[in-house]
Amino acid sequence: MAQEDDDRRAWFRREILPLEPDLLAYARQFCRDGQTDPEDLVHETFARAIACKTWREIGNPSAFATRILRNCALDALRRRKVLTITAVADFERIEPLDETPGAEAMLESREELRALAEAIAELPAQCRRVFTLRKVYSLSPDAIAVRLGLSVSTVEKHLVKGLRHCSDRLGRRNGRGKTRVDEGRSWSGKRDHDAKR
Amino acid sequence: MEREAGSRREAVRQAAALWVVRLDDPSCSDADRAAFEAWRGESFEHEAAYEREAVAWGRLERLRALRPGAGKPEPDLLIAAPARGLRHSPWARGLAAAAAAAMVVGGVLSLGTSTAYATAIGERRVVVLSDNSRIELNTDSKVVVRYHGGVREVRLVRGEAVFQAANDKRPFVIKAAKAVMQADGSTEMAVRLRADGAAVTVKRGAVELDPGAAERKDEVRLTAGVAAVYGSAGARARPIPESEIDRALAWRQGAIALNGQSLEQAVAEFNRYNRQQIRIADPSISGLRLAGYFQTTEPTSFVNAVTNAFPVRAAEGADGAIRLSRRPIS
Numbered sequence: 001m002a003q004e005d006d007d008r009r010a011w012f013r014r015e016i017l018p019l020e021p022d023l024l025a026y027a028r029q030f031c032r033d034g035q036t037d038p039e040d041l042v043h044e045t046f047a048r049a050i051a052c053k054t055w056r057e058i059g060n061p062s063a064f065a066t067r068i069l070r071n072c073a074l075d076a077l078r079r080r081k082v083l084t085i086t087a088v089a090d091f092e093r094i095e096p097l098d099e100t101p102g103a104e105a106m107l108e109s110r111e112e113l114r115a116l117a118e119a120i121a122e123l124p125a126q127c128r129r130v131f132t133l134r135k136v137y138s139l140s141p142d143a144i145a146v147r148l149g150l151s152v153s154t155v156e157k158h159l160v161k162g163l164r165h166c167s168d169r170l171g172r173r174n175g176r177g178k179t180r181v182d183e184g185r186s187w188s189g190k191r192d193h194d195a196k197r
Numbered sequence: 198m199e200r201e202a203g204s205r206r207e208a209v210r211q212a213a214a215l216w217v218v219r220l221d222d223p224s225c226s227d228a229d230r231a232a233f234e235a236w237r238g239e240s241f242e243h244e245a246a247y248e249r250e251a252v253a254w255g256r257l258e259r260l261r262a263l264r265p266g267a268g269k270p271e272p273d274l275l276i277a278a279p280a281r282g283l284r285h286s287p288w289a290r291g292l293a294a295a296a297a298a299a300m301v302v303g304g305v306l307s308l309g310t311s312t313a314y315a316t317a318i319g320e321r322r323v324v325v326l327s328d329n330s331r332i333e334l335n336t337d338s339k340v341v342v343r344y345h346g347g348v349r350e351v352r353l354v355r356g357e358a359v360f361q362a363a364n365d366k367r368p369f370v371i372k373a374a375k376a377v378m379q380a381d382g383s384t385e386m387a388v389r390l391r392a393d394g395a396a397v398t399v400k401r402g403a404v405e406l407d408p409g410a411a412e413r414k415d416e417v418r419l420t421a422g423v424a425a426v427y428g429s430a431g432a433r434a435r436p437i438p439e440s441e442i443d444r445a446l447a448w449r450q451g452a453i454a455l456n457g458q459s460l461e462q463a464v465a466e467f468n469r470y471n472r473q474q475i476r477i478a479d480p481s482i483s484g485l486r487l488a489g490y491f492q493t494t495e496p497t498s499f500v501n502a503v504t505n506a507f508p509v510r511a512a513e514g515a516d517g518a519i520r521l522s523r524r525p526i527s
Contacts (some may be wrong), residue, residue: 009244046248051241051367113259114317120260135261137270138261140222141224147271156222
């Protein structure tokens with residue numbers, strides 16, 4: 001049983017998590033009216049995807065995750081007290097995620113090292129120092145606390161803050177640089193009559 | 198799921214991040230682990246959030262490649278990113294050389310119609326071009342890609358790369374040092390620059406090599422399973438077994454494979470991948486023969502293996518380098 005859970009989590013790591021930048025771009029299309037946070041849609045999509053016990057039968061993880069996200073967006077729409085017409089119009093119009101890889105998809109390091117270092121450089125000074133000592137020099141939290149004269153729990157807080165910053169940065173990066181997300185903003189307004197259903 | 202949801206999401210991600218940090222702390226107790234299991238078991242939301250933060254934490258391990266190798270940890274190592282024109286930073290100027298060197302990790306630099314791809318020390322990278330040809334860059338390497346006038350041209354400017362040419366009407370041309378190579382479609386080959394010229398290994402397909410030495414015009418056709426070395430003195434080619442090709446290309450899996458190489462050669466290999474350098478302080482040990490499979494970014498595990506297997510001792514020098522010398526037999 002534990003093995004089965006580990007396999008399921010490994011599948012989630014391998015197939016679903018790397019889709020985050022694409023899913024976020026896709027989610028933004030459902031959130032043009034600013035009433036739903038695209039990050040929430042992705043967060044919920046992940047929670048529903050990892051729950052899938054029949055993951056072995058999924059041949060196309062990207063299509064699977066996209067479908068979940070669409071359902072999450074629909075649920076969010078239903079929960080609304082005020083329904084804006086553009087939101088419904090967008091919903092009808094948005095096509096499933098394009099699954100063909102981009103012309104210059106970076107498969108491996110994807111400038112990752114630089115992106116990581118940049119993300120660390122953006123942290124507040126003390127947080128950045130703690131994080132650098134932990135992840136670049138592999139010092140333990142105890143050793144960092146002694147070296148910088150902090151309590152261990154403060155060191156932990158800095159590490160959590162740094163990790164949160166970096167994991168969001170990693171989730172947002174998208175090597176494909178798709179721009180079509182913003183194209184239809186005014187266009188969907190013109191087509192409001194289509195949405196009255 | 199609106200505003201309250203956003204703060205709830207953040208609360209869950211924070212909690213997940215805290216567990217990641219705790220579980221990776223050497224002083225993490227069994228009680229902590231049990232508490233974590235309970236928390237994760239509460240919902241799939243927790244489980245997914247934990248995976249997300251744990252993967253990010255794992256990816257951050259790569260930052261170890263930026264360690265300059267100097268003895269004392271420098272908390273301000275990553276103070277800013279003066280990468281060429283890619284990032285504006287208020288503190289960018291006049292920073293520690295170590296930080297600057299670490300940060301000018303090659304990105305993508307477009308020059309007119311050509312595009313440069315580069316890697317920093319310890320980095321590896323796969324680039325898939327518009328025609329589906331692939332280039333795998335090894336540590337500290339750089340290529341400039343230019344598709345023009347019906348020719349797909351790639352120049353290896355620094356380091357080492359594996360090229361996989363996709364089938365296409367346009368010829369796939371690789372330039373390295375003075376040589377010009379034209380690969381057949383679906384050829385897979387490695388090119389590594391040397392002090393003089395370069396070494397070429399063909400794993401699949403075939404390639405026409407023109408070493409470009411002024412006096413001689415000796416074009417050679419290299420087929421799969423052939424390795425060639427060329428330089429100002431001309432070109433030499435010899436067949437090599439597939440196992441040897443795989444060994445030489447172990448870096449594609451992030452590894453250095455040794456099969457009877459000398460300590461001197463092995464050390465030179467590790468030094469390509471790491472800022473922390475290894476030096477042989479005693480020439481009498483440089484001829485020791487080694488075998489084994491090591492991670493490119495783990496020079497210390499290599500050094501430990503050497504000191505365990507041979508009468509060699511290791512010490513960290515004032516410059517942060519690891520110095521290997523003969524251990525006196527008592």
